[in-house]
Amino acid sequence: MKAEHADIAIVGAGPAGLSAARIAARAGARVALIDDNPRPGGQIWRQGPTLASAAPLREWLDDARRRPNLFVMNAAKVAAAPGDKRLLLERDGAPVVLGYSKLILATGARERLLPFEGWTLPGVSGAGGLQALVKGGMPVRGERVVVAGSGPLLLAVADTARRHGADVLAVIEQAPLARVARFVASLVRTPGKLAQAAALASALGVSRYRAESVVVKAHxxxxxxxxxxxxxxxxxTIEADRIACGYGLVPNATLALALGCSIAEADGAIRVDDAQRTSLEDIYAAGECTGVGGMELASAEGALAAHAALGVSADARFERERDRWRAFARRVARAFELGPAARAMPSPDTLLCRCEDVPLGEVAAHADWRDAKLQTRCGMGPCQGRICGEAASIYFGWPRAVARPPFTPVRIDTLIAARDPAGPPHA
Ligand SMILES: Cc1cc2nc3c(=O)[nH]c(=O)nc-3n(C[C@H](O)[C@H](O)[C@H](O)COP(=O)(O)OP(=O)(O)OC[C@H]3O[C@@H](n4cnc5c(N)ncnc54)[C@H](O)[C@@H]3O)c2cc1C
Structure with missing residues (x-):
């Protein structure tokens, strides 16, 4: 088992983690940047076999090549946080214990999937899920695609599918048109976003955008x-080859929860102060794990977190940027707040937990998440309730599920190392 040490360990190589890593590495700190994807970039700058790196990522990679004190650990999953400022990783199938002096969590967000009849059929995915699959090289040429759910990401997904040859039949948005229109009008405060939205909508064809609508069944x-x-x-009912449905994003606070960081009840985000410090000493958080707000906000927060971890004060422009994009994030949240149609429960025989095949009706018969888990096995599959736990919190108001280590499926060797992370994994 390999053991390593970083002055600053950063989990997540999306805009927040990349921004933090650059600042920390330029200041001379020994930085480890960990991400479970094969290449850095996070969700928005996800690299793929047929996808050129986005310009900001290319620039970051050029800079990173000149920094021998920056260790980019791709394809490295954080499996556990065994304490004493150590993380247990699995990389190339082998366990690695990474010690750190300071830790920055930049673990991003994940999609909120709400079940509907037929949602486990092949060809149905999340909206961001389809985005990731297409960027990863999955062909959609000639397919009839319906993109559904809620939020600005739907247009970006529709555009990616269209540019890869799909026929995007419709974009189905649950929010009422009046709210979406108010949001679009508010984009004058962020002209770059206005131009982006206008370009995406005109490429798609506005007649394909349907507000106040939800997907109720996949056949x-x-x-x-x-x-x-x-x-x-x-x-x-319309014929389609693919449905991509996601109801916005939720902060990915799995690791923060396991470490014991304070989490906001309302949205499940990691609580941070003005310097991006969490409730725990020497642990900072930045980007969408602290609240969903997009790439610009994530980058500004990453910069602030790095300065705080280095113990130096940050340029005021980062705070100004953060405040500006936080205001934008609040407008997005208001505009695309889930309405009654999106929150309506599907029929009781619809699967809620697709890892363990547990229908919604069986889960609904229990008083809380723990009871439902013990009696039905919901949330006990590989995703550990990340998907069904979020849906259960929407339908029943239950607190979000807390994942236990290992946070993702890992090899037995790694689990053995987790029992004794300071010693050899096995005799
Ligand atoms: C599926 C999906 C697709 C999206 N696509 C787009 C898009 O096309 N355009 C757009 O504008 N926005 C997109 N978004 C929104 C996007 O999340 C933000 O705009 C932006 O990327 C947030 O930056 P971040 O640094 O906070 O997080 P992210 O970019 O999400 O980066 C977080 C990184 O941390 C990694 N990570 C998390 N936990 C662990 C762990 N335990 N171990 C190792 N690594 C870990 C993740 O794999 C990820 O690479 C998408 C979001 C999702 C969930």
Whole structure:
């Protein structure tokens, strides 16, 4: 088992982690940047076999090559946080114990998936999920795609699918048109976003954008063949080869929860102060794990977290940027708040936990998440309730599920190392 040490360990190589790593490495700290993807970039700058790196990422990579004190650990999963400022990672199938003096959590967000009848059919995915799959090289050329759910990400996903040859039949947004229109008008305060939204909408064709609508059923035998969309109580079924449905993003606070950081009840985000310090000493957090707000906010927060971890004061422009993009994030949250149609429970026989095949009705019969888990096994599969726990919190108001180590499926060797991370993994 390899053991390593960093002055500053950063988990997550998206905009927040990259921004933090650059500042910390330029200041001379020994920095370890850990990410479970094969290449850095996070969600927005995800690299793929047929995808050139985005310009900001190329610039970051050029700079990183000149920093021998920056260790980029790709394809490294954080499996556990065994205490004493150590993380247990699995990399290339082998356990690595990484010690750190300061830790920056930049673990991003994950998609909120809400079940509907047929949502486990092949061809149904999250909206961001489809984005990641297409960026990763999955072909969609010639496919009829319906993008659904809520939030600005839907247009970006539709655009990616369209540019890769898909026929995007419709973008189904649960928020009412008036709220979406107010949000679009507010984009004059962020002209770059306004231009981006205008370009995406015109490339898609505004007639394909349907507000106040939700997906209620995916039809098909061995894979999806059609989708039923409900608009203000009226149902329409259209033929489709693929449905990508995601109801916005939720902060990924799995590691923070395991470490014992304080978490906001309202949105599950890691609580941070003005310097991006968490409730625990020497642990900082930045980006969407502290609240969903997009790439610009994540970058500014990453810069502030790095300065705090280095113990130096940050340029005031980072705070100004953060405040500006936090205001934008609040406008997004207001505009795309989930309405009653999106929150409505599907039929009791719809699967809630797709890892363990547990229908919604069985879970609903229990008083709380723990009881439901013990009696039905929901949330006990590989995703550890990251998907169904979030849906259960929407439907039943239950507190979000806390994952136990290992946070992701890992090899037995790694688990043995977790029992004794300071010693050899096995005899
Ligand atoms: C599926 C998905 C697709 C998205 N696509 C887009 C898009 O196309 N355009 C857009 O504008 N926005 C997109 N977003 C929104 C995007 O999250 C933000 O705009 C931005 O990338 C946030 O930056 P971040 O640094 O906070 O997090 P991220 O970019 O999400 O980076 C966090 C990184 O941490 C890694 N990580 C998390 N936990 C661990 C762990 N335990 N061990 C190791 N690594 C870990 C993740 O794999 C990820 O690479 C997407 C979000 C999601 C969830």
């Amino acid at each position: 098909g035998g061995t894979r999806v063949e059609a989708v039923t969309i409900r608009t203000r109580g009226r149902d329409e």
